[in-house]
Amino acid sequence: MFKKVKTWGPALALISPTLVLLAVFVYALIAENVRISMTNQHTARPSSDFVGMENYFRLFGDADFQHALRNLLLLTVVFLAGTLIFGFLWAWILERPAFGEGFFRSVYLFPMAVSFIASGVVWRWLLSSLQTDQSGGERTTGLNRLLDSVGLGFLQNSWWSDPNWGIAAIAVPAIWQLSGYVMALFLAGFRGIPEELREAARIDGCSEWKLYRYVIFPQLSPVMLSAVIIIGHMSLKLFDLIRAIVPDANTYDIQVPATMMWVKYIGSDYADSAAIGTIMLVLVALVVVPYLVYTSRQEKR
């Protein structure tokens, strides 16, 4: 008995502070959040009657929340596609021995070092919705002015001030910021493929395209999966960038669950706010948990 304690005792003592902190500050608070989401605490007036899943049902039936979910889907798709395409492209270019690789690697990676809030303030100005052919068009700034002055005036648009597609404009700065990170992931993936494999393929008469198609790409799929998981869960939680770009929290066009949670919270609707928080947690878990299961299985193998 004592011998057993001797083996797992110190290990337990070592991890117990972390366990306690996690239990209190993560899991207990999640439980509390779920509890609030099942009450009728919709105003500042203290009230905590249990209403079960009613808030969830109402939210899912609410047109505004459906709009937020649809926006979230659109944002995630555009954000993922953009970062993967640009990240892969840059990594692919830099992977070949080219002049100034170190320099360009840093250039692409640097935007990630800027916080969303700081870049969001700049992007707010860049994504100004005024167009040169509208009334007051002489005040046009940002990307619309740039497009106009290089002769691409027809590309001007209202960016995020559009209830249907506006959220895709929010993905533009997000892509700008995180493509470099995805590039770094892919670059590491490329570097992990031994040169011998390429040589062997070439000796067997493999064309350059087939080399990528049958030798390199299959070995990049774990990197790709990591990138999708990391970018995907960031997109589901994206809040600060939207808040920094869009001045007013209530703005309908760009409402996603994260911003809606905030709007409900400042309106003292704590129950709805907590319910949206729980929904977001479940959404993120749907992405992350299968990935964790998958990686732990891989490690066991």
Added chain:
Amino acid sequence: MRRIAMLASVAAAGLLLSACGGGSAVEDANPSEASGSVGVFTWWADGSEKVGLDALVDIFSEQYPDVKFDNLAVAGGAGSQAKSVLAANLKSGNPPDSFQAHAGAELQDYIAADQLEDLTSFYEDAKLNEAFPKDLLDRLTVDGKIYSVPSNIHRANVVWANVDVLKKAGLDPAKPAADLDAWFADMDKIKESGTTPLAVAGTWTQVQLFENILLATLGAEGYNGLWDGTTDWAGADVTKAIENYKKALSYTNSDRDTLSDWGPATQLVEDGAAAYNVMGDWAEAKFSQDGKKPGEDYVYFPTPGTDGVFDFLADSFTLPKGAPNPDGSKAWLTTISSVDGQQAFNAAKGSVPARTDVPADKFGEYQKSAIEDFSSDTIVSSLAHGAAVPVAWLNELSTAVSKFGGPQDVAALQDSAASIAEKFQQ
């Protein structure tokens, strides 16, 4: 001797407290014994608002040299940013010594959550019941108790106009339109002359425009009825009002959602890039600080159709429950409510003093007219600034108004406004 007197008064107060049961020790806090520092939470972080706050702090340090003023201002969104920070602080039991809140319905949430001290006895001690107009006191009183001290009054139904732009369009700046239809006709002329007729910014300024149009279309009584349930949100009058709002939006700058706050929208009028801006009278301070002359560079008038109505909002300060330095809080409230404090603050911020006994000669031309209007006009409570409805109601209605900006579906806005009203009027 003094100590004994103090002990006695404390004991007496204690008896009093136990007698009435619900009272609090804060009632004994004495501003004249204030020391330490006073943390005051506002959203007056820049522009004319900061100038006003600085002027007030100068008076405060004159009146209470031993007390250090601790500025806890949070910027952004007509206070929406600050309110969320404040809500978190209050919820975690970490209140400031005093915080800014719009007088009226906005306070109800704090009162309901039991976060505010009753200031009725403070009003008696400082003789404020005689100093503030009765109309205002009525709007501050909740169930017979008063929870905040107003520092200033603002008017939300004012149109600011650029004189040059009006002249260019062939309009007489001295003769504003009498009603909404005439105003829209004027805006058509301005549009033809090549200038944006109406400047507006993000959601809350759109809500304020919406409120002005509601007031102009429904009249003071109909507008008040929207909040107490006597006006039917689903009625034909409201449909007409929303149609008018839709029309007004068609005259506005297309980049409205991108403008960060009211300042950039008012700036458009200042720069001649737009003719009109419906904005609260804090715009006056911006015009005068930028060196513009009333009558020459800009003119102001009540929103057409709302002449004789004063769409009021007031900033007020509170004493939160559990404030770390209640003596200091009361010292701050004393300064705000004093004649000197109200004069210094309002002269700088461009608003109207809440006290009626502040000499008017120190104020600018606009303020003199507003002081007069405040005493003679019908007073209604502003929607966009939390005087008419609690924050939760305002929030949902704001989202509906913001949603309207895209597809401009009149029936949809009316439906959601009606169902929101139904939800909160119960």
